[in-house]
Amino acid sequence: MxxxxxxxxxxxxxxxxxxxxxxxxxxxxxxxxxxxxxxxxxxxxxxxxxxxxxxxxxxxxxxxxxxxxxxxxxxxxxxxxxxxxxxxxxxxxxxxxxxxxxxxxxxxxxxxxxxxxxxxxxxxxxxxxxxxxxxxxxxxxxxxxxxxxxxxxxxxxxxxxxxxxxxxxxxxxxxxxxxxxxxxxxxxxxKPANSLIITDASVINDPTRTYDPCSNSGNPNGVWTFNHLMREMANTYVSPSVLTEHWLRQWTVNQNINGWTVPARTAMMPYILTPWPRVGGALDLTRSPFKLVAIVNRLDLGGGRGPAGYASGNAGELRFVFAAVDRTSGTCGVRPFLVIFEYGVPHSSCDAVKTWAQRWLELSAPSMVLGSSAYNAALASLTQQVVVRNAAPRKPNGSAINQIRTNEEWLRYPWELREFHLMGSGPSVNRLQGQPTVLTPGDAHNDTPVLRDFINANTPAILANTYTVPTTFPTASTPFLGAFPWIASDTTSFWRATGISVNEARHKFSLNTCSGCHGRETKTGFTHIDEFGTLSPFLATGMSDPSIAYVVQDPVNTSLNREFFEIEMRASKLDSLANQSCLASAFHRRLTSAH
Structure with missing residues (x-):
């Protein structure tokens, strides 16, 4: 040496x-x-x-x-x-x-x-x-x-x-x-609509890859169906129908998650489980009441940093957004109940991540017409790399799924977000189990001295984007991290407390929560992608031109306007990873937020 x-x-x-x-x-x-x-x-x-x-x-x-x-x-x-x-x-x-x-x-x-x-x-x-x-x-x-x-x-x-x-x-x-x-x-x-957030009807209604539960049309075994994703997630460890029903029945009874009582939303039975056709007593997944509304490339979440389990690698996440349909009213249609499958893309080496980014960027080529047979086939080849069984052998069931999150008010008002992780790799323990919601305290802590003390004590880490939200605070017996954030109003859903010393720390903390991100910090009405595939202004503003700012007034310091360029950030990282050498990746910082 x-x-x-x-x-x-x-x-x-x-x-x-x-x-x-x-x-x-x-x-x-x-x-x-x-x-x-x-x-x-x-x-x-x-x-x-x-x-x-x-x-x-x-x-x-x-x-x-x-x-x-x-x-x-x-x-x-x-x-x-x-x-x-x-x-x-x-x-x-x-x-x-x-x-x-x-x-x-x-x-x-x-x-x-x-x-x-x-x-x-x-x-x-x-x-x-x-x-x-x-x-x-x-x-x-x-x-x-x-x-x-x-x-x-x-x-x-x-x-x-x-x-x-x-x-x-x-x-x-x-x-x-x-x-x-x-x-x-x-x-x-x-082209953001081709390579970042895909909601075009000619893609999400592709008759060879998707299924419409209202018209009973399409391919119920298609690679972008709820049925396919659940079957691949279950692998051979558990019946896909059993895995699905156990997951959904968690809404029918109170759940205890990190010391919080997550109240039942019993409409799950009459709205979803009871109308769901069965075969031999088991849910018929080919007739599931969930319709695809978006496919989302979250390469921007890559880097192996941020909250535990989210993205969990260098290539970020691949997400599928489904909306529940109402088959009880006589006029079947989508309802405000969103289910988001969030997969950690199982590529880690620089070359593998670069190839992954290049394939997504190729979807923006002039020759790639959104929704054409060539485009849909290229997109399907990308998604299948991630969702198929054994794509991530070290994770439960060999599935690359990181978490499933839901955002709904159909079962009961107000809007509620939940999070579920795949647990175990055997029939006796294999389940999608409710978990605390990332970076989001229990609602009861909002506007309290406890929240004030946490933000003030962690201000440097929050400003540096190096903090996490602990399961308990301020004592080991006090539950802090929450499990079912409610969003009662898109104007009041943000985190604050009298006595917070630095408003910028308050804003960053609030923005990284589920409820702040889906509420006042981004001036969003509950969903960033709704049941019709419509994007929130936070996302939609940059879809046509990433250089256009989406401006949000700070909810505490009303003299301060914040400019967001969410799509520019995602597009810039995609293009950079697809075309530059590995060393340039040193400049790409992982988002603190998982949203």
């Missing part, structure tokens, strides 16, 4: 005129890429993972080989955001050959000067892809001369800065010169 360091240092001294230059690219926060961890994580493990993610401000690479190739031995350097260097001793990244690296500022493994704020290590850099990225930037700039390309930095869901996205000069690409590495997601390249 010492001999290697002397060799590198000698080389760097020869290049001292250029190597001493400061980093050239100022970009947003970072998150290292890691392979999937054993599932599920505890909340404490998730807290440690989030806190361990340094925020990279800028990065460059200096080629040590004489020629620039797809695997060039290079000195990789990063500068951290203000205050981060005092907290972190190393910066984990993945090189472009898939090697886990730990950049350091201790004068080791190619780091020239200990303590100078530059974290460095020797690793492989794909300069071929990096140069192709610059060519692509120039191509899009030439194609849209009246609309300059921009790159945005996001803090969780909030856009905090925007800068021009400009291609590097070809003259920069030579050995011995610091070559900036930065995220370059081109949102123009993404």
């Amino acid at each position: 010492k001999q290697s360091n002397r060799k590198v240092s000698g080389t760097l001294r020869v290049w001292s005129g250029v190597v001493a230059a400061t980093l050239l690219a100022g970009c947003g926060g970072a998150e290292p890429v890691h392979p999937d961890e054993p599932f599920p994580q505890t909340q404490e493990q998730a807290q440690e993972n989030v806190a361990a993610a340094p925020i990279v401000e800028s990065m460059d690479a200096i080629a040590l080989d004489r020629t620039l190739t797809s695997r060039t031995r290079s000195l990789i350097r990063a500068r951290l955001a203000q205050g981060q260097a005092q907290v972190h001793q190393q910066v984990p990244v993945v090189s472009d050959s898939g090697q886990q690296l730990f950049l350091n500022d201790q004068g080791l493994n190619g780091d020239v000067t200990a303590g100078d704020g530059l974290f460095s290590a020797i690793g492989d850099v794909d300069f071929v892809t990096h140069q192709a990225t610059q060519d692509r930037i120039r191509e899009f700039q030439a194609r849209n001369p009246q609309r300059p390309l921009m790159a945005s930095t996001f803090d969780n869901r909030v856009r905090v800065s925007t800068r021009p996205l400009t291609a590097l000069s070809p003259s920069v690409f030579q050995p011995g010169v610091p070559i900036p590495i930065f995220p370059a997601g081109i949102t123009f390249a993404v």
